[in-house]
């Protein structure tokens with residue numbers, strides 16, 4: 001997933017573009033570049049492979065002047081992260097520069113056609129075909145926006161683009177299809193463009209989210225929005241509520257640590273105004289489906305990717321146990337290509353922190369195509385998934401910058417619990433059971449704060465395992481998805497191989513892995529399957545495995561069988577995952593830091609995977 005910025009106004013563009021790229025660096029960081037149309041109509045373009053620091057140094061040396069420009073930070077999809085493949089890409093005469101986020105699916109065909117017409121390609125990217133198309137389709141008395149819209153008629157795929165040209169100076173043309181793009185409406189006519197609000201928030205809180213098929217013309221006097229087929233369109237101006245320090249580290253060494261420690265607050269935020277103590281239910285303003293329609297739903301599919309898929313698994317246990325409705329979790333990448341049995345009585349829930357994950361968005365569209373009712377559980381307001389679902393629940397967790405998802409995971413589980421409560425109390429859950437869940441949800445923020453006090457102890461524990469070649473995470477029932485999530489956290493930030501497994505499954509194979517070098521993390525809180533997990537712990541100890549156990553207090557029977565205890569308070573079994581995951585987030589974080597890994601920008605990863 002790449003980051004796009006653009007600025008046109010009365011100020012020098014270079015520093016504003018770099019500031020915007022810095023805010024988007026978490027989206028991708030293989031290379032970066034910018035292009036500025038100078039006051040005398042000349043094109044200044046500076047690009048560098050590697051992190052943004054390299055570009056900043058080059059810009060300081062070249063000092064590109066001008067008040068209209070675009071910038072880009074790249075996460076490679078086509079072509080390695082080299083200088084040649086860095087954006088912006090330019091037309092052969094250098095008069096047009098373009099940045100792009102997404103994938104051009106018919107790039108091969110277009111490239112062959114353009115090369116046959118004599119176009120010389122400089123890169124291996126799919127993006128470059130678009131700038132050459134614009135060049136070829138620009139009529140002598142045409143405008144930049146006319147050339148761009150003509151070119152996009154031939155493009156198939158996902159794009160968010162921004163284009164500038166010396167042939168039509170003082171103008172940025174932007175367009176979106178499948179990749180997020182928004183305008184920042186600044187003071188005195190200045191306008192910005194960004195992949196998300198982080199890119200523009202330093203200068204304005206007023207943003208306009210573009211829809212698929214939209215394009216816009218930005219000048220120092222303002223902007224105009226169009227749709228490729230409908231012509232001029234009006235798009236609402238939204239006010240961004242969170243502020244700049246929300247995307248700063250807040251005194252922590254890393255965004256991941258900050259976001260782990262934000263969880264007491266984010267759990268308050270996701271439940272704020274949504275808990276009905278008296279009725280033992282939930283109030284969900286974004287769930288606009290009528291009770292009648294909701295009660296006609298006879299099955300639920302939850303679809304997501306990665307960590308969101310893990311929270312979806314907990315949602316499955318929640319909905320089946322408490323709302324007594326058949327629920328199935330599907331990897332979005334699988335759902336979209338199988339022939340799913342979906343109809344108007346199926347509710348498909350799409351869980352996504354970014355709201356832009358390509359596979360989840362495609363699964364959403366496939367479900368809608370088949371007549372399902374589609375709901376979103378999303379963090380980023382105004383994101384594509386949020387806007388394309390029929391209704392949904394926002395996490396209100398604030399921007400999650402660290403690539404490894406932490407606060408979004410616990411907020412997703414809380415949101416799924418809220419929806420379960422909302423539905424179950426309209427079906428068969430008793431008011432007493434409902435009140436029990438409400439009370440447990442209210443206690444979570446303080447309980448998470450209590451667990452976070454073990455941070456130093458967990459860092460000490462991490463020191464013992466930084467050279468472990470592998471880890472095994474085991475849990476049962478509601479704790480099985482936590483085992484998966486704990487393993488994913490560790491491997492994606494520390495690069496240690498880790499596997500999550502249902503604890504009972506271990507004896508069907510993985511137990512062969514157990515020896516004195518294998519750390520095994522057990523999720524063993526006091527839930528209905530606690531005593532079953534005890535036997536699994538015994539099995540590991542009998543084979544000299546190292547056991548780290550996440551437990552509640554009062555586990556005397558485990559003395560001598562567990563090498564290290566990580567304690568969490570007791571709560572409703574269905575909410576225990578929100579507590580038991582916290583020590584695992586901290587363990588993964590500290591192991592990664594002690595191994596010298598780039599915790600916030602792990603190798604090969606990006607924050608939101610907007611490619612398939």
Ligand code: AGP
Nearest residue numbers: 306307308352353354357404405
């Ligand atoms: C989780 O730590 C990873 N960064 C990744 O698995 C992520 O959860 C996945 O890509 C889904 O992203 P989304 O929630 O934004 O859709």
